[in-house]
Structure formats: structure tokens, C-alpha cells
Amino acid sequence: MTGKFLFGLVASAAIGIVLTGTPTSANENIEASISAVEPRVIAWREDIHEHPELGNREVRTAGVVEAHLRSLGMDTIRTQVAHTGVVAVLIGGKPGPVVALRADMDGLPVTEQVDIPFASKVRTQYKGAEVGVMHACGHDAHTAILMGAAEVLASHREDLAGTVLFIFQPAEEGVPAGENGGAKMMLEEGVFADPRPDVVFGLHTSPMAHGTLRVRKQAAMAGSDRLKIVVTGEQTHGAMPELGVDAISASAQIITALQTMVARQMGAASAPSVVSIGKIEGGVRGNIITGRVDMLGTIRHLNPDMHEDLLRRIRHTAETVAESVGAKAEVSFRTYAPVVFNQPTLVDQMLPTLRRAALDGKVITDGPPAMGAEDFAYFAREVPGMYFHLGTNKPGVPFGEAAPNHSPFYYVDNGALLTGVKAMVNLTLDYMALNPAADDAGAE
Numbered sequence: 001m002t003g004k005f006l007f008g009l010v011a012s013a014a015i016g017i018v019l020t021g022t023p024t025s026a027n028e029n030i031e032a033s034i035s036a037v038e039p040r041v042i043a044w045r046e047d048i049h050e051h052p053e054l055g056n057r058e059v060r061t062a063g064v065v066e067a068h069l070r071s072l073g074m075d076t077i078r079t080q081v082a083h084t085g086v087v088a089v090l091i092g093g094k095p096g097p098v099v100a101l102r103a104d105m106d107g108l109p110v111t112e113q114v115d116i117p118f119a120s121k122v123r124t125q126y127k128g129a130e131v132g133v134m135h136a137c138g139h140d141a142h143t144a145i146l147m148g149a150a151e152v153l154a155s156h157r158e159d160l161a162g163t164v165l166f167i168f169q170p171a172e173e174g175v176p177a178g179e180n181g182g183a184k185m186m187l188e189e190g191v192f193a194d195p196r197p198d199v200v201f202g203l204h205t206s207p208m209a210h211g212t213l214r215v216r217k218q219a220a221m222a223g224s225d226r227l228k229i230v231v232t233g234e235q236t237h238g239a240m241p242e243l244g245v246d247a248i249s250a251s252a253q254i255i256t257a258l259q260t261m262v263a264r265q266m267g268a269a270s271a272p273s274v275v276s277i278g279k280i281e282g283g284v285r286g287n288i289i290t291g292r293v294d295m296l297g298t299i300r301h302l303n304p305d306m307h308e309d310l311l312r313r314i315r316h317t318a319e320t321v322a323e324s325v326g327a328k329a330e331v332s333f334r335t336y337a338p339v340v341f342n343q344p345t346l347v348d349q350m351l352p353t354l355r356r357a358a359l360d361g362k363v364i365t366d367g368p369p370a371m372g373a374e375d376f377a378y379f380a381r382e383v384p385g386m387y388f389h390l391g392t393n394k395p396g397v398p399f400g401e402a403a404p405n406h407s408p409f410y411y412v413d414n415g416a417l418l419t420g421v422k423a424m425v426n427l428t429l430d431y432m433a434l435n436p437a438a439d440d441a442g443a444e
Contacts, residue, residue: 030429033155034422037148041421042414044068045144046118052107052133052140054124055171056181058084061105061143065168068147072154074166082185086168089195090153092160095437099428100165100197102183102379103139103146104172110134113408127177136410138205138392143168145203145420152425162432165197172375174336183337183375192382198435199346200385201427202376203420205412207402208391211359211419215388216369217347221340222300223307224373225333227275229254229318231282233327235291247293248282250327255295257321261313271306274371275299275314300371304339337375343384350386353430357423359416372405390423392416 044064053061062084069077074088081087084105111132112120122133135141150166171181180188208214231251236244258275266273275297282293299314301307315331322329347365355361376387392412393402403409 030152030156030425031422033152034148034418034425037151037421038418040151041144041148041417044147045140045412045414045417048105048140048143049135050118050120052120052122052135053105054109054126054133055106055173055175056083056179057124058105058170062086062168062170065105065143065147069150069166072150074150074154081189081191082170082181083179084170085186085191086166087186087191088150088166090150090157090160090164090166092162092164092432093158094161096160096162096432097198097435097437098163098165098195099431100167100192100200100379100383101146101149101424101428102167102169102200102202102376103142104169105139105143106171106173107133107139108136108173108406110136110406110408112136114411116411134408134410136407137173137405138410138412139172141205141390141392141412141417141420142203145417145424148417148421149424149428152421153428160429160432161436163195164428165191165195167191167200167379183378187378187382192379197383199431200376200379200383201424201431202374202379202385202387203423204374204387204389205392205405205416205420206389207393207404207410208364208389208399209362210391210393210395210397210413210416212362212364212391213354213358213388213419213423214364214367214391215342215347215351215354215386216365216367217342217344219302219339219369220342220387221369221374221377222274222302222371223304223339223377224336225299225311226336227277227295227297227299227314228332228334229277229295229297230330231293231295231322231327232330233289233291233293236289238285238287238289241289244289244291245326246289247291247327248289250322250325250329251280251282251293251295253325254318254321254329257317258314261317265313266306266310271301271303271310273299273301273303273306273310299333300373302339302369302371307338337373337377338381340374340377340385340387341380342386343380346384346386349434350427350430353426354388354423357419357426359419386427388423390416390420 175181233245233247
């Protein structure tokens with residue numbers, strides 16, 4: 001690693017990237033290209049925001065992305081990957097590593113309440129109900145940022161010492177019932193097959209201070225499983241509960257027991273985890289003891305080594321609590337994504353790049369991991385990966401004073417988008433410079 005690092009510093013001068021000291025003219029040309037693309041990035045973001053689409057249904061968004069990539073003269077373009085994904089390859093003028101850059105494209109079943117000219121008015125069917133659709137997690141910004149990065153890198157194709165793999169992913173927020181999709185399906189369909197990347201980078205907007213970047217080594221975001229518990233009792237009259245088995249009462253005891261299990265059986269330091277029940281459905285009248293309750297929830301964990309034990313304890317707790325009152329609990333899990341793992345050596349190597357890209361050099365590295373989940377984790381399990389967050393609050397609005405992701409009030413300030421483009425472009429160029437092709441690096 002040390003030898004490659006030193007060779008990388010030499011190679012960086014060849015393409016005009018200086019990690020310390022005064023930027024060269026080539027680096028100034030890159031910065032000029034990044035600044036020039038800002039109006040288009042904002043326009044793409046506003047257009048995509050106004051026309052959001054749910055997972056596996058990003059047909060219009062994919063069309064916008066594809067048309068732009070074709071205008072840039074990409075070497076190859078694949079469409080309809082994992083239903084609606086778009087993948088493009090840009091081969092640079094010099095040999096070098098393959099850098100994958102990923103953005104997600106899907107919106108959420110959320111009715112927008114942000115007062116902006118390009119607010120979403122889209123409505124669609126979701127799980128049998130009519131709902132609003134909104135980019136309440138910033139995927140419109142992710143897509144526009146990567147479109148901008150693609151334009152900048154394509155305009156400097158001859159100076160690229162390597163290849164760039166652009167991944168526009170559908171269904172990060174989850175897939176419709178009965179369907180496959182997302183990062184896992186893209187991998188199954190060969191997104192990393194040809195070319196196979198040496199590294200993958202991704203970003204996510206966050207309600208942090210404007211232009212701030214945040215990155216964390218190792219576990220950066222939680223692994224996530226979807227939880228379903230069906231509690232079966234015996235229906236009876238509400239005035240005579242002793243003649244039946246109350247599934248609602250059993251469900252309440254299960255919920256309490258699950259919280260106690262997490263707090264008292266899982267190590268707070270070694271196995272931080274969360275079990276939340278978000279939906280309960282059961283019963284038809286106030287004077288009927290129902291015989292069935294359906295519960296849906298989410299499980300989050302940060303220690304992959306404790307994952308199976310956590311699931312085992314959840315199943316055991318639900319089943320035994322139900323049995324203790326004469327009911328039955330059927331527990332099922334569906335994994336959404338593993339833990340997002342940022343390779344420590346990669347973070348160390350690219351931290352100077354993030355500091356150059358961030359507004360005023362502000363990069364947060366010491367924060368706790370996020371309990372939110374991201375299926376970028378599947379990409380980062382295949383090759384070394386780094387996932388970081390971009391602060392998109394209005395200027396002057398600090399963390400904690402803006403609506404969170406998935407809120408109908410979630411807001412992304414257009415002025416922060418350029419920081420994202422700068423980060424993605426320079427991560428690509430600097431990684432290529434620090435990890436040159438063997439022929440350029442010399443004998444090892």
C-alpha cells in the first residue's frame with residue numbers, strides 16, 4: 001500500500017491533481033467544468049423532484065438519465081437493469097482502475113408539504129391506496145449530482161487514468177410486494193461483471209449544515225430487516241374474554257417483551273440494535289375479542305456478527321410470550337440490506353479529497369453511525385466502498401433544525417448540490433491518481 005501511495009503522488013501530477021499545495025491548471029479546468037455544470041444539475045434536480053416515481057417504476061427518470069448519458073458519448077450504456085436501472089461505462093484515455101459511482105432514483109409514498117415552485121403533485125396507487133409521491137429522501141439530488149459528475153468526467157475523458165462505471169439504481173427504498181429489485185438485483189444482473197470496479201462511492205443528502213460532508217469508518221449505516229408477526233388467538237365476546245384468547249393483549253405483551261429483550265439481552269456496546277413495530281392491524285369491533293393480529297416492524301443492527309443471534313432472540317421472544325397466554329406467534333423476516341461498511345483504509349485515503357470538496361473544508365468523521373439503512377451495502381460487500389453524507393440544509397440552518405429524511409417537509413437546498421458534484425468528481429480523479437495502473441506505477 002505504501003508503494004502504491006507514493007507512486008500515486010507522482011501519477012497525480014501527471015493529470016494535474018495536487019492533493020496538497022497549489023492547484024495546477026488541469027485541476028483548475030476540472031473546477032471550472034464543475035462550476036459550469038451547476039445550472040444543469042439544478043434544472044435536472046427540480047425536474048426529477050417534480051416528477052417522482054416509486055421503486056421499480058422510475059421509467060421517466062431513467063429516460064432522462066439515459067438521454068443525458070447518450071449525449072455524453074459513453075462507451076457503453078445498459079438500460080432496464082433491475083427493471084429500470086441505467087448503467088454506463090466511460091473509458092478514460094489512460095489505463096487505470098475502475099471507479100464505480102452510484103445514485104438512487106426512486107421516490108417515496110409521501111405527500112409533499114414543502115412550499116417550492118417545483119413541488120410534487122404526483123399521486124399513484126401504493127398497496128391498494130391512493131398516495132402522494134415525493135422525493136422525501138433526496139434521491140432526486142443524488143441522480144442530478146451523478147448526472148453532473150458524468151458530464152464533467154466525460155468532458156475530460158482523455159485525461160482520465162482509468163474507467164468510470166456510472167450506476168443509476170432503482171428501488172433503493174424497497175420493492176413492490178412480490179418483486180425483486182434494488183442493488184442486490186443489479187448485482188445479480190451483472191452490474192459489476194464487466195468492468196468489475198476496484199472501488200465504489202456513493203452519497204446521501206442529509207439535514208446537516210449546508211455543504212458539510214460526513215463520513216464514518218467501518219459501520220456507517222445499519223443493517224435492516226423487515227419483521228412480520230402474526231398472532232393467533234381465539235375470538236370471543238368482549239364481555240367474556242376468559243372464553244377466548246385475546247390476540248391484541250398478546251400482541252401488546254410481545255411488543256413490550258421485544259423492547260425489554262433489546263435493552264437487557266443485547267449488548268449496548270457490542271450489538272447496538274433497534275426493534276420497532278410500526279403497524280398493528282386486528283379486530284373489527286370494540287366488543288369482540290379478536291383472534292388475529294398482524295404486526296409489521298423493522299429491525300436495525302450495526303454488528304453483522306450478532307445479526308443471526310438478534311433474529312433468533314426476536315423469534316424466541318415472540319413465540320414464547322404468545323404461548324404463555326395460549327396464543328401462537330408466527331414470525332418471519334425479510335432482509336432489506338446488510339450493514340453499510342466503509343473500508344477504513346479507503347476512508348483514510350480519500351479524506352483529503354472530501355475536505356477539499358466540502359464547504360469550508362467541513363468534514364465530520366467522529367459522529368455515531370446512522371441507524372437508517374441503505375442497500376448501497378450490497379455494492380460495498382462486493383468491492384471496497386465508501387458512503388458519505390452531504391449536508392443540504394438552507395444556509396445557516398444547523399443540524400437538528402430541519403425536517404428529517406422521509407418527512408413531507410424534507411428540504412434539499414439547490415446550493416448544496418455543487419458540493420456533491422465536486423466530491424464525486426474529485427473522489428474519482430484522486431482515487432485514480434493514488435491507485436495507478438501497474439504499468440504506470442512501475443515494478444513492485
